[in-house]
Amino acid sequence: MVEKSFEPLIAAFCCNWCAYAGADLAGTSRFEYPTNVRIIRVMCTGRVDSTFMLLALRLGADGVLVSGCHPGDCHYLRGNYMMERRLGYVKRIIELLGMEPERLRLEWISAGEGEKFSALIRDLVGTIKKIGPNPLKNGGIEAEYLMRKMDASIEALKSQRLRWVLGISQVGIKIDEARYKAVVDSIMHDEIERYMMILAMKEKGPLTVKEMSQITKLTPTQVMRHIIALRASGMIKEVGEREHQYTYAATV
Amino acid sequence: MRIGVFICHCGVNIGGVVNVPEVTEYAKTLPYVVHAEHNLYTCSEAGLAAINEAIKKHDLNRIVVAACTPRTHEPLFRLACKGAGLNPYIFEMANIREHCSWVHSYDPKGATEKAKDIIRMAVFRAALLEPQVEPEVEVKGSSLVIGAGVAGMTAALTLANQGFKVYLIEKEAELGGMTRKLFKIYPTLADSTEVVNTLIEVVRLHPNIEILTSTTLKEVSGYVGNFNVILTVPEGERKISVGTIIVASGSSIYIPPKGLYQYGIYNRVITQVELDKMLRDDTIGRPERVIMIQCVGARKGEIRHYDLAALPKSPTAELLRRILKARKEEGWPYCSRICCMNSIKNAILIKERSPKTDVVILFGDLRVYKEYEDFYRKARDLEVRFIRYIEEVPAEIMKVNEEKLNVMVYDALAGCEVTLTADWVVLSTPLIPTKDMVMLARMLKIPIGTDGFLMEAHLKMRPVDASVDGIFLAGTVTGPKDVPESIISGKAAAARAATLMMRKKVSAEAITAVVDRDLCIGCGLCEEICPYGAHRIEEGKSQVIEILCRGCGSCAAECPRRAISMRHYGDHQVMAQLKALLRPALTGAS
Numbered sequence: 001m002v003e004k005s006f007e008p009l010i011a012a013f014c015c016n017w018c019a020y021a022g023a024d025l026a027g028t029s030r031f032e033y034p035t036n037v038r039i040i041r042v043m044c045t046g047r048v049d050s051t052f053m054l055l056a057l058r059l060g061a062d063g064v065l066v067s068g069c070h071p072g073d074c075h076y077l078r079g080n081y082m083m084e085r086r087l088g089y090v091k092r093i094i095e096l097l098g099m100e101p102e103r104l105r106l107e108w109i110s111a112g113e114g115e116k117f118s119a120l121i122r123d124l125v126g127t128i129k130k131i132g133p134n135p136l137k138n139g140g141i142e143a144e145y146l147m148r149k150m151d152a153s154i155e156a157l158k159s160q161r162l163r164w165v166l167g168i169s170q171v172g173i174k175i176d177e178a179r180y181k182a183v184v185d186s187i188m189h190d191e192i193e194r195y196m197m198i199l200a201m202k203e204k205g206p207l208t209v210k211e212m213s214q215i216t217k218l219t220p221t222q223v224m225r226h227i228i229a230l231r232a233s234g235m236i237k238e239v240g241e242r243e244h245q246y247t248y249a250a251t252v
Numbered sequence: 253m254r255i256g257v258f259i260c261h262c263g264v265n266i267g268g269v270v271n272v273p274e275v276t277e278y279a280k281t282l283p284y285v286v287h288a289e290h291n292l293y294t295c296s297e298a299g300l301a302a303i304n305e306a307i308k309k310h311d312l313n314r315i316v317v318a319a320c321t322p323r324t325h326e327p328l329f330r331l332a333c334k335g336a337g338l339n340p341y342i343f344e345m346a347n348i349r350e351h352c353s354w355v356h357s358y359d360p361k362g363a364t365e366k367a368k369d370i371i372r373m374a375v376f377r378a379a380l381l382e383p384q385v386e387p388e389v390e391v392k393g394s395s396l397v398i399g400a401g402v403a404g405m406t407a408a409l410t411l412a413n414q415g416f417k418v419y420l421i422e423k424e425a426e427l428g429g430m431t432r433k434l435f436k437i438y439p440t441l442a443d444s445t446e447v448v449n450t451l452i453e454v455v456r457l458h459p460n461i462e463i464l465t466s467t468t469l470k471e472v473s474g475y476v477g478n479f480n481v482i483l484t485v486p487e488g489e490r491k492i493s494v495g496t497i498i499v500a501s502g503s504s505i506y507i508p509p510k511g512l513y514q515y516g517i518y519n520r521v522i523t524q525v526e527l528d529k530m531l532r533d534d535t536i537g538r539p540e541r542v543i544m545i546q547c548v549g550a551r552k553g554e555i556r557h558y559d560l561a562a563l564p565k566s567p568t569a570e571l572l573r574r575i576l577k578a579r580k581e582e583g584w585p586y587c588s589r590i591c592c593m594n595s596i597k598n599a600i601l602i603k604e605r606s607p608k609t610d611v612v613i614l615f616g617d618l619r620v621y622k623e624y625e626d627f628y629r630k631a632r633d634l635e636v637r638f639i640r641y642i643e644e645v646p647a648e649i650m651k652v653n654e655e656k657l658n659v660m661v662y663d664a665l666a667g668c669e670v671t672l673t674a675d676w677v678v679l680s681t682p683l684i685p686t687k688d689m690v691m692l693a694r695m696l697k698i699p700i701g702t703d704g705f706l707m708e709a710h711l712k713m714r715p716v717d718a719s720v721d722g723i724f725l726a727g728t729v730t731g732p733k734d735v736p737e738s739i740i741s742g743k744a745a746a747a748r749a750a751t752l753m754m755r756k757k758v759s760a761e762a763i764t765a766v767v768d769r770d771l772c773i774g775c776g777l778c779e780e781i782c783p784y785g786a787h788r789i790e791e792g793k794s795q796v797i798e799i800l801c802r803g804c805g806s807c808a809a810e811c812p813r814r815a816i817s818m819r820h821y822g823d824h825q826v827m828a829q830l831k832a833l834l835r836p837a838l839t840g841a842s
Contacts, residue, residue: 009833009834011830011833011834016323017697017699017719018699020321020323021323021699021719023350023351024321024323024347024350024351026350026355027321027349027350027351027352027354027355028350028354030354030355030357031355032355032356032357032358033355033356034356034359034362035352035356035359035362035363035365035366038366038369038370038373038833039347039351040373040826040829040830040833041322042805042821042826043763043803043804043805043818043821044803044804044805044806046804046805046806046809047804047805047806047808047809047818047821047826048809049808049809049823050809051823052823052826052827052830055827055830056830056834059830059831059834060834061833061834072694073694073697073699075697075720075804076783076784076802076804076806077783078781078783078806079783079804079805079806082781082806082809082810083806083809086809086810110699110700111699111707111719112699112700112701112702112707113702115702118355158814160812160813163810163811163812163813163814164775164777164812166810167777167781167810167811167812168777170777170780170781170810171777171780171781
């Protein structure tokens with residue numbers, strides 16, 4: 001349902017010292033660009049939590065830009081590197097959700113690159129126009145399911161387990177990248193699925209395995225596996241019985 | 253919550269594009285907004301008085317100014333809030349000039365809608381802002397001056413005379429910088445060595461100045477008031493700690509590549525610096541004719557500010573394309589500011605020694621101003637000749653014999669080509685950034701502008717401040733300057749540094765990390781990732797050392813327990829803007 005003249009809305013997180021200043025310079029130098037971008041100023045892109053990027057898409061942004069100092073130029077030494085790594089994970093989640101990874105863009109802009117900022121916005125608006133509006137805007141069952149999955153992904157990105165695994169890679173511990181990636185992927189999947197279940201229980205009250213399977217589109221076996229883990233960590237508990245099946249409720 | 257919104261026309265800068273009255277009416281409809289008004293210039297005395305008055309009249313406790321960039325004007329408006337008895341941190345700025353009217357002049361309707369969004373975002377954020385207390389930092393009463401040219405030495409001397417300890421470092425073995433290599437300085441024709449030597453002597457004798465020659469910067473850490481610097485000195489390394497840093501490391505002179513105007517091929521083609529040396533050594537003799545060519549390697553290169561492919565078809569674009577095609581010659585894009593005067597000065601010096609020598613200056617544009625105009629007239633009175641050439645048709649140099657060259661130039665005013673025989677052809681080349689400028693910029697975290705020089709915090713309003721607190725810029729590090737201008741900037745930088753050091757204390761931004769001790773499990777990730785060592789695990793919980801925290805927020809974005817928040821940039825405060833922005837985007841979204 002692409003509108004006739006689709007004007008994308010893009011949320012941009014810009015660091016105070018480089019990208020925001022670059023956008024200022026674009027203004028001072030009158031380097032025109034389309035009006036589709038709204039800038040949110042942060043001191044450093046290192047501040048941009050993984051949940052911010054995903055929440056922007058969840059709330060309906062058609063594209064998200066995170067822009068900070070060039071590698072090596074970070075006002076806070078390493079904030080941009082940390083954001084870059086974090087953004088990589090969010091991109092994987094976006095792919096996993098079946099959305100276009102181009103909706104999330106990282107670009108380095110220095111305080112002296114007003115023209116580059118202007119060119120970037122023109123290019124980004126063009127890209128998003130090509131791939132179309134945020135699929136959440138389409139409505140219908142598919143959009144509703146995507147919304148559920150995004151909500152669960154945001155919860156997963158807030159969860160201690162995933163944050164810890166992601167955070168540990170920021171501190172330079174020597175790990176085998178391929179193995180690490182596999183572990184992250186499996187944890188990412190697990191957490192997103194578990195939060196889909198938890199959010200469903202929160203929304204609809206106690207649910208049976210069968211009901212959860214229907215809502216989350218997971219197989220009963222997968223649901224059962226998560227129930228065992230969630231019960232063990234005390235995040236859900238059995239609360240009753242329905243049609244000869246236990247019902248579970250979230251405790252968090 | 254009582255929010256007041258003040259929307260600035262900025263003359264026609266905003267008001268000429270954005271429909272300010274419409275935006276003001278819109279602002280009045282936003283939650284918690286009890287007052288909205290627009291002013292011609294919110295930053296003017298009248299504008300600030302209006303804020304003050306409205307705060308009292310409407311009992312406002314959150315202020316939003318929609319105007320220009322917070323990077324220049326936030327401090328002023330925060331001060332205004334403070335003046336009206338409010339905490340400066342309840343202030344929020346909506347940038348509807350740099351990020352809106354100035355870049356959307358072709359789309360006033362779109363710009364107006366965008367301005368509304370930007371203001372809505374600011375209002376939502378303002379509603380969640382909290383008063384903050386700024387931690388105070390001690391400022392050490394010592395300064396590091398990088399570079400001992402006229403600017404650096406002047407800055408060092410100015411600070412030393414006020415009683416501050418100054419470390420003056422110079423990468424070369426001798427003090428004096430670029431000026432030492434010159435001969436006479438315009439417009440007074442004073443001997444440059446005399447000017448420099450006097451300065452060197454005073455600097456050397458000053459008890460408060462420690463001179464370190466053949467010394468370079470190795471590492472800089474710390475922050476305003478407390479910089480820790482490691483220097484590479486001939487004996488090895490030396491550590492010092494200073495309160496402020498003045499960067500006066502100067503610039504280089506562009507050396508033309510071999511073959512440009514036959515430079516390096518015919519030894520009678522020289523640069524102005526080489527001419528300076530010949531005049532000083534008096535080896536120039538009594539030549540029949542000397543021809544100087546201006547803008548060699550300057551105002552050249554690509555026109556970076558235009559994306560030619562993106563320009564619509566127009567006569568201007570066509571002209572730009574043509575010029576760009578003609579500009580094959582390598583060089584720097586800017587006007588080097590000093591070459592016109594320098595050439596006129598050397599022309600006068602030649603004329604004074606040898607009145608019969610015909611001195612011809614080939615110029616594109618001649619940039620002389622104020623008292624320098626008299627200097628130019630003096631040159632004309634001495635019969636120095638000026639011929640205007642056009643860039644598209646550069647002069648051609650041909651060899652006649654070992655001592656004579658023919659210069660063929662298109663005289664743009666006469667409209668014909670002329671050929672002149674000269675003994676010497678002198679190329680005026682620009683001042684360019686030094687090779688180590690990029691390294692220096694990285695070390696000090698100062699941005700570099702498109703010209704390759706260090707960038708000031710604000711070209712007009714903070715011309716000697718770097719964008720990093722406690723670091724100041726003097727001399728030609730920010731672009732070409734002549735000797736008086738370098739001295740002025742040296743004194744200005746010293747004054748700015750002294751203002752800080754005189755106060756002994758400076759308040760730092762209150763944007764620091766806060767740990768929720770109930771949520772913290774003492775995992776230590778924050779301690780690991782903090783580049784400043786501001787997190788320390790004590791008794792199983794993270795402790796923030798506020799003075800060390802610079803407020804980047806990486807710890808908050810990484811904390812597995814989400815136990816860390818940033819003052820003034822908490823999750824809820826950042827998210828508020830996102831939610832405000834996207835509120836109309838998706839119906840039913842939380």
